[in-house]
Amino acid sequence: MIIREASLEDAAQLVGLHEQLDRETKFMLFEPGERVLSESRQRDTIISFRESGNSNIFIAEVDKHIVGHLTVVGGQAKRNRHRGHVVIGILSEFTGQGIGQGLFQAMESWRLTSALTRLELTVMTHNANAIKLYQRMGFEIEGTxxxxxxxxGAYVDEYYMAKVY
Structure with missing residues (x-):
């Protein structure tokens, strides 16, 4: 397994990863076909994230196939540039293998070079495995x-979790 920052060459595989995650899990925000994905749009995102200094995409690669990502979207205003929203997705057949922890560790190393002093995420309250991972990585539940x-068709509650440095 290789964990690294996403490059422009990863755009097509990232689009495929997002499409597969939307199909196979109910824990992600988007349903299949709901969002507009394209290789060029993904490339633009990678470029803008690199230029921002407070946003990034980390990928987990197994046998040259992207099987997971952790994306940090930093605030764009002066008042929230210190804050990053975290989204993570790992293909179901690769969960429970330490990939999530590896993605968070890569993000933590990068964060030291950014101005981020607060990371936030949301998680469905019944997603016990994700909650355990986030708590292991230092995130705390701030509210519901x-x-x-x-x-x-059913309402689902989410925890709002954060890690402050």
């Missing part, structure tokens, strides 16, 4: 977003 999203 009641009826935050709708999955299969």
């Amino acid at each position: 977003k009641n009826k935050s999203i709708i999955v299969n």
Whole structure:
């Protein structure tokens, strides 16, 4: 397994990863076909993230195939440039193998070179495995977003979690 920052050459595989994650898990925000994905759009995102200094995409690669990502989207205003929102997705057949922890560790090393002093994420309250990972990585539950999203026609609560440095 290789964990590294995404490059422009990863754009097509990242699009495929997002499409597969949308199909195979109910824990991600988007449903299949709901978002507009393209290789050129993904390249633009990678470029803009690199230029921002507070956003980045980390990928996990197995046998030259991207099997997971951790994306940090930094704030764009002066008042929130210190804050980054974290999104992570790992293909189901690769969960439980330390990939999530590796992605977080890579992000932590990079964070030291950024101005980020607060990382945030949301997680469905019934996603026990993800919550355990996030707590292991130093995130704490700050609150509950009641009826935050709708999955299969039912309201789902989310925890709002953060790590402050």
